[in-house]
């Protein structure tokens with residue numbers, strides 16, 4: 001698997017794209033707490049880019065520019081959570097419009113979109129976008145505003161062909177949105193495959209330390225009506241991060257390529273181990289040769305397949321919960337992409353997920369220690 005992108009991006013992220021505090025020479029960007037900025041006696045701004053913090057924050061600009069470079073984007077925008085990023089895009093759909101939504105993706109996004117569509121009389125088509133025949137059949141002769149996919153998907157780890165979805169979106173007259181949270185901006189650049197907007201919960205691997213909520217959007221066409229909507233929506237509706245969170249996010253991002261590389265290696269090692277384990281029925285991970293989406297994942301990911309994997313234990317709900325309860329290193333908690341490994345019994349909060357499915361977010365610990373932990377828990 002080519003690692004070139006991880007290497008290329010290592011310098012960009014480690015040096016925060018060369019950010020030096022111009023006032024002091026500090027090698028860390030300064031944390032500006034002010035929400036407003038003074039004017040001089042002629043009523044001119046002291047700095048053209050600093051009027052009021054909802055619009056002007058150097059830390060947002062820095063994070064946005066680093067992440068936009070990684071995504072090969074023209075522009076990027078930070079939001080205060082992944083869901084704020086989802087909501088901004090979904091709110092662009094006019095009353096009576098149509099959204100085509102991948103089924104079986106992050107439950108919070110699905111719930112928000114379903115409720116929005118009911119409130120606004122927006123037609124919602126939910127379809128398994130990893131199954132292109134099903135997607136084509138469900139959308140034949142239709143127009144739509146958004147085609148929304150998530151790849152690899154959470155928690156089923158389905159890989160969706162972004163390039164094919166881009167041509168379907170074109171036929172529908174829709175913008176193609178790709179939630180690329182599990183792939184990270186290191187392992188995949190969906191804009192290169194024809195996506196209109198790429199979306200991340202930066203709460204996950206981009207921050208990587210389970211201590212900041214953040215969202216990120218990037219576009220290949222900053223003049224598009226959708227991007228203009230996104231810019232206006234943040235500026236006027238006011239969904240912005242706090243400065244300290246943006247500062248922490250940049251601090252976390254400096255090790256993003258390194259963490260993603262290690263997490264991907266660890267996750268692949270877990271996937272191989274679990275695949276050959278007697279107590280395991282099936283492993284869902286795009287890095288496995290046996291995975292139905294492996295070929296697509298190889299085409300649109302490089303340097304690894306990410307930290308997220310799911311597996312189904314043999315037995316029933318009680319067997320799965322017993323294994324979860326025995327784990328010592330994997331923390332029993334939701335979320336993903338942090339340096340510490342987590343395990344989740346997804347069915348407990350999302351009852352459409354099989355009750356034997358366990359979702360792992362694999363961190364940067366010793367792979368052998370994590371494997372030993374899984375082994376003792378499954379025995």
Ligand code: PLP
Nearest residue numbers: 081082083106154181201203214
């Ligand atoms: N997209 C995916 C794939 C997610 O896993 C999540 C959260 O788990 C989100 C979006 C929402 O992000 P946030 O929790 O930052 O609002």
